[in-house]
Amino acid sequence: MRIRWIIFVLSALVGFQCFATPNPKVLQLTSDQGLINGNIHQIAHDDYGYIWFATENGLVRYDGFNYKTYQSLPSSKSSLSHNFVNTVSPESETSVWVGTMSGVDNFNPLTGVFEDFHFYNANGNVYMKPGIQVCPVGSVCFVRSDDRLLYYCEMGNDT
Numbered sequence: 430m431r432i433r434w435i436i437f438v439l440s441a442l443v444g445f446q447c448f449a450t451p452n453p454k455v456l457q458l459t460s461d462q463g464l465i466n467g468n469i470h471q472i473a474h475d476d477y478g479y480i481w482f483a484t485e486n487g488l489v490r491y492d493g494f495n496y497k498t499y500q501s502l503p504s505s506k507s508s509l510s511h512n513f514v515n516t517v518s519p520e521s522e523t524s525v526w527v528g529t530m531s532g533v534d535n536f537n538p539l540t541g542v543f544e545d546f547h548f549y550n551a552n553g554n555v556y557m558k559p560g561i562q563v564c565p566v567g568s569v570c571f572v573r574s575d576d577r578l579l580y581y582c583e584m585g586n587d588t
Contacts, residue, residue, distance in 0.1 A: 470483040473517045485512070488509055515561050518565055525538060527560075533563060533570065533572050546570075
């Protein structure tokens with residue numbers, strides 16, 4: 430009889446513990462909350478608490494409450510080079526590498542300026558090449574493109 434009582438009490442405690450554990454919720458972020466595009470190619474988190482989304486309609490920064498969208502503006506040389514963003518990789522407070530359908534950009538969140546890095550062919554002519562994956566290491570950013578070849582960009586050197 431005593432063993433049954435112990436089993437009953439332990440069962441009751443375990444059952445109570447199960448009901449006391451909150452149910453985690455998975456919520457969807459959509460355009461209803463301000464996300465510009467639901468086609469997300471990559472998500473990255475920086476050291477400053479921001480979440481970055483690479484979308485088919487620009488680069489999006491999320492602070493947990495608000496979205497800030499960066500898009501290509503044809504009249505501006507300091508905007509995103511293309512709205513179709515494949516990848517994003519935050520490196521530091523002043524450097525977020527972005528791979529777009531027209532190449533690679535380096536974004537400075539403090540100034541709001543994008544620097545466009547160009548791909549060159551064997552003749553030295555600029556051509557558009559999508560940046561599919563980026564990996565920053567110091568002042569160099571390694572880039573994998575759609576041809577599966579590896580390229581690299583150096584800050585301040587677009588030659």
